[in-house]
Amino acid sequence: MTASIDPHDPWAEVAPGSRRILEAALTAFADRGYHGASTRDIAATAGMSPAAVYAHHRTKADLLFAISRAGHQHVLAVCERALEGETTPVSRVRALTHDYCAWHARHHLLARVVQYELRALSPEHRSRIVELRSRTERLFRQEVQAGMAAGAFRADEVDNLTLAILSLGIDVSRWYTPGGDRTPVGIGRYYAGLVLTMLGAGQNTASPRA
Amino acid sequence: MTASIDPHDPWAEVAPGSRRILEAALTAFADRGYHGASTRDIAATAGMSPAAVYAHHRTKADLLFAISRAGHQHVLAVCERALEGETTPVSRVRALTHDYCAWHARHHLLARVVQYELRALSPEHRSRIVELRSRTERLFRQEVQAGMAAGAFRADEVDNLTLAILSLGIDVSRWYTPGGDRTPVGIGRYYAGLVLTMLGAGQNTASPRA
Numbered sequence: 001m002t003a004s005i006d007p008h009d010p011w012a013e014v015a016p017g018s019r020r021i022l023e024a025a026l027t028a029f030a031d032r033g034y035h036g037a038s039t040r041d042i043a044a045t046a047g048m049s050p051a052a053v054y055a056h057h058r059t060k061a062d063l064l065f066a067i068s069r070a071g072h073q074h075v076l077a078v079c080e081r082a083l084e085g086e087t088t089p090v091s092r093v094r095a096l097t098h099d100y101c102a103w104h105a106r107h108h109l110l111a112r113v114v115q116y117e118l119r120a121l122s123p124e125h126r127s128r129i130v131e132l133r134s135r136t137e138r139l140f141r142q143e144v145q146a147g148m149a150a151g152a153f154r155a156d157e158v159d160n161l162t163l164a165i166l167s168l169g170i171d172v173s174r175w176y177t178p179g180g181d182r183t184p185v186g187i188g189r190y191y192a193g194l195v196l197t198m199l200g201a202g203q204n205t206a207s208p209r210a
Numbered sequence: 211m212t213a214s215i216d217p218h219d220p221w222a223e224v225a226p227g228s229r230r231i232l233e234a235a236l237t238a239f240a241d242r243g244y245h246g247a248s249t250r251d252i253a254a255t256a257g258m259s260p261a262a263v264y265a266h267h268r269t270k271a272d273l274l275f276a277i278s279r280a281g282h283q284h285v286l287a288v289c290e291r292a293l294e295g296e297t298t299p300v301s302r303v304r305a306l307t308h309d310y311c312a313w314h315a316r317h318h319l320l321a322r323v324v325q326y327e328l329r330a331l332s333p334e335h336r337s338r339i340v341e342l343r344s345r346t347e348r349l350f351r352q353e354v355q356a357g358m359a360a361g362a363f364r365a366d367e368v369d370n371l372t373l374a375i376l377s378l379g380i381d382v383s384r385w386y387t388p389g390g391d392r393t394p395v396g397i398g399r400y401y402a403g404l405v406l407t408m409l410g411a412g413q414n415t416a417s418p419r420a
Contacts, residue, residue, distance in 0.1 A: 167384075170384070
């Protein structure tokens with residue numbers, strides 16, 4: 001499954017009719033927040049009647065869950081794929097950080113909704129998303145820990161470093177602006193180097209500017 | 211002015227009647243986002259009539275601006291105060307990062323509204339907030355640059371490092387939960403060490419756990 005992931009398309013596994021609605025809901029949530037966006041607005045953006053929207057997703061809460069699930073599944077698959085073929089602790093953390101940070105730039109609107117609207121999910125939806133989310137966190141934790149165990153990183157404090165790495169990646173979706181000096185791949189490269197420096201594995205040199 | 215700043219009270223310079231409204235508006239914005247919160251909700255939370263709220267702040271946009279200005283002024287004053295008496299590049303960056311990160315934990319709801327609702331500000335309000343915000347950014351940039359010029363930091367890339375430091379601090383307000391293992395002061399200490407490691411000035415050891 002991860003072998004066929006398209007890193008540019010988080011909606012690849014969604015049916016076309018549903019995709020148009022999810023993209024419209026994403027735009028509305030990113031623009032006005034979950035609570036500030038109405039199903040009526042979403043339908044208008046999708047060029048559909050509210051009834052047609054309801055045929056796919058019964059409630060606004062279902063739309064948020066569908067977006068959140070698609071986003072979390074996509075970033076998890078991107079991270080799993082990043083590790084394929086990487087065999088050293090340094091190259092594994094580099095690849096993981098690179099693709100995680102690039103994802104948060106490339107899909108910055110999706111990332112914002114996925115990362116900043118967790119509290120708006122219903123308790124049942126939230127527990128399913130937290131489970132998915134913890135799988136991505138675990139990938140980072142495992143790689144940081146493995147590198148420490150192998151003596152490749154001078155740092156300790158696995159949990160705090162994992163949190164800091166994820167934090168840098170997530171915050172990219174807040175500040176990133178398309179068309180600026182910084183590109184998704186440049187950001188990925190820069191943060192991969194910076195994270196290795198944080199881990200005591202080398203000095204960062206690459207620039208995030210195109 | 212910075213000498214008299216209370217790091218625990220961002221509302222110290224606000225009139226008591228206005229303070230109650232701003233705190234109610236902050237709760238509503240942090241909970242439902244700017245677009246999802248109504249002035250009616252805010253008045254109810256403050257225990258006031260909508261008319262009494264309007265007597266202090268004409269519109270919801272004014273409330274967001276007042277909160278955003280108070281928050282940005284407070285964090286700027288906290289950062290300016292952090293530098294007082296610090297004379298070496300390492301101690302200045304440590305103090306600045308410590309207090310900036312601790313602020314984003316201690317005032318995490320205020321920080322979320324201040325950092326994540328910039329797009330909801332009117333263009334005129336936004337330009338005034340951006341000016342205030344850039345003064346805090348400049349403090350970090352100057353200290354990073356001064357440390358590099360003095361040979362205290364092995365890193366280069368002033369802009370990217372400044373962005374990464376601010377990013378780590380801002381994201382604290384997203385993930386921080388009061389009453390957890392991590393305390394504002396512990397977070398400040400840990401990130402100060404981590405940032406010095408990022409800058410090539412030493413290895414991080416302090417733990418953010420109480």
